[in-house]
Amino acid sequence: MRLPSVQQVLQESSRTWQRFPFVITSAVVATLSALALADYDTPPANSVLFNILAAALIGIPFLLALALFAESGKWSRLRSLGAQSLGVIILAAYGLSIPSALIGAPLYHLFRFQMLLVAVLFLVTVAPCIGRFTAAGFWHFNKTLFFRLLIAALFSQVLYAGLAVALAALENLFGLDVPGRRYFQLWILVTGVFGIWYFLSGAPDDVEKLENSTDYPGSIKVFAQYILLPVVFVYFVILYAYLGKILVEWNWPRGWVSGLILGFSSTGLATLLLLYPIRERAENVWIRFAWRWFFIVLIPLIVVLFLAILRRVSDYGITEPRYIAIVFGIWLVAMIAYFMSSRTGNIRVIPGSLCVFAMLISFGPWGAFQISQESQIARLKGLLVRDSILVNGTVQKAPQSVSAEDRSQISSVIGYLHKIHGLDGIQPWFRESLKQDSLGAGSTYKDPIFVTQMMGIVYDPYWQSASGNAVSLRADQSGSLSIDGYQHLLRTRSVFSGSAGKVYPADEISYKISEGLDTVTFYFTQDEGTTDSLQLSLRPLIDKLVSGHGNPSEIPPDEMSVSGTSDRLKVKIGLRRIQLRRMDGEMKPVSYDAEILYSTGNKKE
Numbered sequence: 001m002r003l004p005s006v007q008q009v010l011q012e013s014s015r016t017w018q019r020f021p022f023v024i025t026s027a028v029v030a031t032l033s034a035l036a037l038a039d040y041d042t043p044p045a046n047s048v049l050f051n052i053l054a055a056a057l058i059g060i061p062f063l064l065a066l067a068l069f070a071e072s073g074k075w076s077r078l079r080s081l082g083a084q085s086l087g088v089i090i091l092a093a094y095g096l097s098i099p100s101a102l103i104g105a106p107l108y109h110l111f112r113f114q115m116l117l118v119a120v121l122f123l124v125t126v127a128p129c130i131g132r133f134t135a136a137g138f139w140h141f142n143k144t145l146f147f148r149l150l151i152a153a154l155f156s157q158v159l160y161a162g163l164a165v166a167l168a169a170l171e172n173l174f175g176l177d178v179p180g181r182r183y184f185q186l187w188i189l190v191t192g193v194f195g196i197w198y199f200l201s202g203a204p205d206d207v208e209k210l211e212n213s214t215d216y217p218g219s220i221k222v223f224a225q226y227i228l229l230p231v232v233f234v235y236f237v238i239l240y241a242y243l244g245k246i247l248v249e250w251n252w253p254r255g256w257v258s259g260l261i262l263g264f265s266s267t268g269l270a271t272l273l274l275l276y277p278i279r280e281r282a283e284n285v286w287i288r289f290a291w292r293w294f295f296i297v298l299i300p301l302i303v304v305l306f307l308a309i310l311r312r313v314s315d316y317g318i319t320e321p322r323y324i325a326i327v328f329g330i331w332l333v334a335m336i337a338y339f340m341s342s343r344t345g346n347i348r349v350i351p352g353s354l355c356v357f358a359m360l361i362s363f364g365p366w367g368a369f370q371i372s373q374e375s376q377i378a379r380l381k382g383l384l385v386r387d388s389i390l391v392n393g394t395v396q397k398a399p400q401s402v403s404a405e406d407r408s409q410i411s412s413v414i415g416y417l418h419k420i421h422g423l424d425g426i427q428p429w430f431r432e433s434l435k436q437d438s439l440g441a442g443s444t445y446k447d448p449i450f451v452t453q454m455m456g457i458v459y460d461p462y463w464q465s466a467s468g469n470a471v472s473l474r475a476d477q478s479g480s481l482s483i484d485g486y487q488h489l490l491r492t493r494s495v496f497s498g499s500a501g502k503v504y505p506a507d508e509i510s511y512k513i514s515e516g517l518d519t520v521t522f523y524f525t526q527d528e529g530t531t532d533s534l535q536l537s538l539r540p541l542i543d544k545l546v547s548g549h550g551n552p553s554e555i556p557p558d559e560m561s562v563s564g565t566s567d568r569l570k571v572k573i574g575l576r577r578i579q580l581r582r583m584d585g586e587m588k589p590v591s592y593d594a595e596i597l598y599s600t601g602n603k604k605e
Contacts, residue, residue: 016201019071022063022084024197026091030056031192038185043103050102054113055095060196061120063087064203065127072128072207104444106422108369111320115362122355126348128207138348139277140210143220148202156195160187216277224274232271235264239301246304253308258325261305265332268294269350276347291345295336302336305329318375319416323368324361331357373421380413380426389455395429397456411459414448423451430454471587473545473555474577481557481574486597496591508600509569517589518542524569524600534566536573538589546580546587572597 017024033053037043066087070080094116099105124145129138164183171178204210239260246253272291279287309325331353339345361368384390387402387410402410417423423434423445434451436444452459483489490506500515503523511522521535541562545555563572578592 012201020067020200023060026056026059026063027192027196031188034188035185038181045103046101048100051095051098051100054098055091058116059091061124065123069127107420112362115358119355119358122351125351129348135347137207137211140213141204141207144204148199152195152199156191160190220274224271228267228271232268239264252311253304258305258308261301262328273347295339298336302329302332317379318372320368320372323372327361373425376413376416377425383410395455402457407457414451418445418448471580475555475557475560481595483597487599490596494593522569522571532566532568534564534569534571536562536564538562568601570599
């Protein structure tokens with residue numbers, strides 16, 4: 001194989017720029033925004049860079065879809081650039097809808113971003129084929145695009161690995177100080193510019209040529225027939241065995257089964273789509289059989305899906321995951337009706353309709369976020385009215401003791417609203433502002449603890465799964481950790497599985513968290529170069545917390561702490577929140593928030 005010359009590479013890069021100037025510009029803007037944000041030690045609380053980054057990331061596939069649609073329709077260059085310019089205006093409007101104070105803002109902004117990203121990715125798959133070409137052209141276009149994406153990802157990571165090793169060599173051989181974040185910034189730069197540019201250079205520029213293509217990579221058949229298909233079969237056996245159990249015992253289906261049904265449906269459709277071009281070959285008659293019966297097999301499972309979701313909705317109201325599951329179920333019903341009634345069954349309908357559905361439920365009064373918020377507010381209102389806390393549209397102190405069940409449910413809804421939507425929806429019920437600082441721009445909402453205090457009840461952050469395999473505990477937020485005898489306080493850090501094994505520098509000291517998250521080792525390097533270390537185990541504290549508190553929502557902070565002393569180190573770890581899960585017969589931490597107090601320099605008495 002003849003390698004391309006430098007001149008050919010430059011010419012190809014120039015041709016790609018001329019084809020996709022808006023897409024490449026969006027990629028460069030996203031890269032520069034990400035680089036700037038990554039340069040902070042901690043993410044800024046308020047920055048327009050968040051708005052720019054979100055709009056630019058959505059813009060890469062969105063503007064690509066517009067360019068491909070214009071290209072396949074043989075639009076003039078001026079008309080194509082005009083359509084993409086309109087796309088930039090739409091992206092700017094979306095960017096302005098995102099709060100600059102994204103850190104601490106309600107999470108529905110992030111969820112909407114994810115849904116829109118999914119929608120525009122599906123749009124890319126159908127853009128050149130809207131109103132044009134056959135299903136065969138559509139399939140081969142996406143096959144080409146997918147393989148180009150894999151190659152671009154591989155080349156990008158190889159280039160990044162080589163440059164990262166070179167950077168490490170400069171650091172270790174020449175004593176160059178390279179902060180750890182530079183490696184992440186290098187990855188952003190390589191992926192965001194080189195990776196996307198290389199991917200775009202391989203985007204098919206003549207879909208018509210793909211109409212009569214007979215090329216079918218054997219790797220796709222192997223992957224679909226010998227990897228995905230067995231997975232689908234296992235799902236099928238489990239789900240139909242469970243369906244039989246429901247019919248025999250006449251029990252309502254568990255909510256968890258809905259996820260398995262959605263997984264079975266998605267994997268099954270992906271398998272059939274991958275095998276679509278060879279379904280007419282004589283040796284593959286089974287594919288046509290599987291295509292027909294797959295949709296028939298789905299019918300009873302869709303019934304179970306709706307029963308499971310509706311049971312959860314009747315008990316706990318609608319949330320975004322339940323709403324999306326319902327919409328996906330409706331989409332599956334539509335696909336079953338379409339493919340069972342259509343002789344041709346155009347496969348472009350699958351990604352095209354998913355794009356439309358994802359776009360529609362992202363906004364508006366019918367959207368996932370509005371419906372979910374209204375459902376949970378209505379649920380909360382019913383609880384507060386029943387306990388005489390909400391009277392004539394105004395919240396007052398609970399006149400009588402609230403049951404543990406109601407207190408848990410109220411706390412759950414307040415916590416959900418605080419995290420996902422913010423508290424503006426229930427603000428009219430309160431005379432006092434529910435924001436930390438009602439005058440400050442981008443102010444965050446008050447902690448659910450203080451909101452429930454206004455209602456005269458104690459916030460209950462404690463939860464335990466029905467099986468007893470998961471527990472969450474939280475310190476009393478009205479109390480504080482004793483600081484007597486300590487000189488320094490580290491800001492709260494969230495510890496999870498990704499924290500294990502890393503060394504975290506913190507002013508005079510550094511610390512390392514064990515793989516099980518239950519041991520923290522502190523290091524203090526003195527001026528003469530000697531190092532003092534101190535290891536603190538959380539295991540005794542965890543055992544005490546799990547078994548020793550009947551009312552875990554009011555655990556005093558000092559009772560959720562562990563301390564120790566070495567020759568020149570004195571440390572206290574105060575847990576603010578901890579989540580535990582039963583693994584290998586033992587409750588083990590999976591995440592926690594902690595404050596660290598420490599002193600250095602004084603020998604142990």
